[in-house]
Amino acid sequence: MRAVHTAVSGERVGWFGVCLLLCWSGVSAAYPDSAAPVALAGGLARESRFQRTVRYVQDAAPEVRKDFAVIALNRLADAYSTEVTLARAEARGAGQGTSLRGWSVAVALYARQLPLLVEDIELGLPVELGIAGDKSVVVTIADRSVILSHPRLNLQGAFEQEILADFCSRHSCEEVSTGLPENNPIPVSSAQVRPEWSFTTEGPVCTYEGITLRFKSGQNIATSRVICEQFLQEVVTLANELTWQQNNGALIDWRGMEIQATPHRPGHIVRINTAGDSVLVTIPLLYRSPALFERLLPWLQQRLDDQVPTTIELDAYQYGW
DSSP states (O other): OOOOOOOSOTTBOTHHHHHHHHGGGOHHHHSOGGGOOOOOOSOGGGSOHHHHHHHHHHTSOHHHHHHHHHHHHHHHHHHHHHHHHHHHHHHHHSSOHHHHHHHHHHHHHHHHHHHHHHHHHHTTOOEEEEEOTTSOEEEEETTEEEEOOOSBGGGHHHHHHHHHHHHHHHSOOGGGGTTSOOOOOOOSSOOOOOOEEEEOSSOEEEEETTEEEEOOTTSOHHHHHHHHHHHHHHHHHHHHHHHHHHHTTOOOOTTTOEEEEOTTSSOEEEEOOTTOOEEEEOOHHHHHOHHHHHHHHHHHHHHHTTSOOOOEEEEGGGGTO
């Protein structure tokens, strides 16, 4: 049987066509010859935290594997259900109506199968995890296999992080970081930031741990306070999330880091390396100003290296505040 990849949208993952045609026919059919399950080479540095977690869960107790599979399949079902809604909306408003309608029907069919697999797991059918040659993660329930690929490529990192966050909230993921330096746990969400304020002839100034944000004289102080606190909250939240990722073995590529919006959702994805590790945060001010994000990178890097953060002085008007 020939695998057919959809050409409806460049954002939609081609693996879906493979899965739709092959994944339900058995383990051997689920892997094309070029993607047979293999052990990842190169050690922890070449693997994302998601892949390391899967590798750990592969050898964990059956109950742990089942929990991971249920979480992953439920997240996958949510992703494809959302895709159905988006595809139908796009079909009504775009010139690709026929192809998009066909895509939405195929995705809806696939999405309806996923809860049935969850039921099979809950009935006690055996669960196995595998990593394909292209590093895709595969969940196998009895003789049926599913590739954990989000229908939109640009949301794959966020999808994997959601699975991790859910799984690690129920199970200790400390074993995944075996061999890494011990670190104190870092909360995923940060406490409320309380900046210091001073008032000069040029205007109000807020300061927090080496970051200084200057506002023009005459600007509404209430508005300035809201902007300052939101900006600093975004910075500290991102710093805490990056620290947590680093403490759990993720390598941070400071030069290649980028912020992306999540379509139809309020949050943002910060891609931190080429292995696929990402951070999920809501940082609209940093997202809207790449130049501001670049200015903050030295501060973030020194904070993660346990150094005294560099001093950064910013003028609010340069960023439209």
